[in-house]
Amino acid sequence: MSLRILVINGPNLNLLGTREPQTYGSKTLAQIEQALAQKAAAAKVTLTCFQSNYEGEIIARLHQARDEQISFVLINPAAFTHTSIAIRDAISEIRAPFVEIHLSNVHRREAFRHTSYFSDLAEGVICGLGWRGYLYALDFALERLRRSN
Numbered sequence: 001m002s003l004r005i006l007v008i009n010g011p012n013l014n015l016l017g018t019r020e021p022q023t024y025g026s027k028t029l030a031q032i033e034q035a036l037a038q039k040a041a042a043a044k045v046t047l048t049c050f051q052s053n054y055e056g057e058i059i060a061r062l063h064q065a066r067d068e069q070i071s072f073v074l075i076n077p078a079a080f081t082h083t084s085i086a087i088r089d090a091i092s093e094i095r096a097p098f099v100e101i102h103l104s105n106v107h108r109r110e111a112f113r114h115t116s117y118f119s120d121l122a123e124g125v126i127c128g129l130g131w132r133g134y135l136y137a138l139d140f141a142l143e144r145l146r147r148s149n
Contacts, residue, residue: 010078062090073098102127
């Protein structure tokens with residue numbers, strides 16, 4: 001069975017590179033996805049990236065992931081981190097391990113950003129390490145999948 005990793009990015013992450021670069025960095029989402037794709041290809045793993053500003057689309061993509069037997073999920077729920085029980089329910093239902101990723105250190109920001117509906121279900125949480133957090137999350141996923149296979 002081929003190992004399949006899904007990367008999900010939530011609202012406003014399509015604006016990376018231009019949106020508050022002092023907080024989120026200057027890399028675009030396309031650049032981050034390209035770096036992930038290169039690393040995944042070198043590891044001979046199938047990587048699929050998905051971004052949406054809409055909660056329902058993210059939920060539908062997670063439902064699709066269940067049918068596709070995704071091996072691991074990397075998710076940056078963005079603002080949905082603090083608001084979406086529906087995405088939490090969907091990601092818990094696919095029964096694939098996942099890492100929650102945030103570009104900024106949410107614990108150094110507004111108090112409402114300190115609450116996550118995902119962290120207690122996640123294998124791990126990476127925050128505050130900028131775009132490289134995605135690469136670290138992928139490294140973790142690859143190692144975890146290798147150990148379990």
